[in-house]
Amino acid sequence: MSDPPPHVAILDDEPEIRRMLSEALTEAGFRTTSYGRATEFEAALKRASPDVCLVDLSLPDRDGLALVHRLALESGAAIIIISGRAQVQDRVTGLELGADDYIIKPFDPAEVVARVRARLRKPRAEAGRSPQIARFNGWAAHFDRYVLIGPDGTEVPFSHAEGEVLRLFLEAPKRLISRAQMQEALGGAAGDSFDRAMDVRISRLRTKLGEDPKNPRLIKTIYGAGYIFLGEVAWG
Structure with missing residues (x-):
């Protein structure tokens, strides 16, 4: 039996962005779940852990950077921030708090797919043959x-x-x-x-x-x- 495709969780309060990302990632062969609020996202994490989390920083119910820091400490998922905050200090802070990558809005969905694949490629390629x-x-x-x-x-x-x-x-x-x-x-x-x-x-x-x-x-x-x-x- 083949392994299930990687699971990408999308957290963004904009429905159009969630739809665009979900469609692009699904077409590329990923499984996706989407959330508009951090509380829904965190509740889902207690049931199953995704392979990658795409997290917007401007959330209606939670500080995005604090959430990223918590994910980095408690989750084994790769974390990619997707945000309209384009200042260098925002990117540095996000990476310092534990994010693996930072993508600035507006973005090309193909770039997000490529970044997700890049975060997964090395760990997944090694999982079947390297000691853990x-x-x-x-x-x-x-x-x-x-x-x-x-x-x-x-x-x-x-x-x-x-x-x-x-x-x-x-x-x-x-x-x-x-x-x-x-x-x-x-x-x-x-x-x-x-x-x-x-x-x-x-x-x-x-x-x-x-x-x-x-x-x-x-x-x-x-x-x-x-x-x-x-x-x-x-x-x-």
């Missing part, structure tokens, strides 16, 4: 559950965006990973917003791993070059 658990320095990273288990058994959740960065490090331990390599592997436009988003995600990973921010042992910054993960990693 990595062990290092007393820690275990469960990418199927988006949780870190510490040496004392404590469970620490991580977001989809943080998981992408962590997997990148764990798949290339003790090798320098440059910003350019991170951008190529993770997608998104290079520039200040991408760099700041990476800084935030790496800082959060260090905090979750109990690292000393002034002298981290596992994720080392090589200034002007990139990062090196110094742990001993075993997959499976």
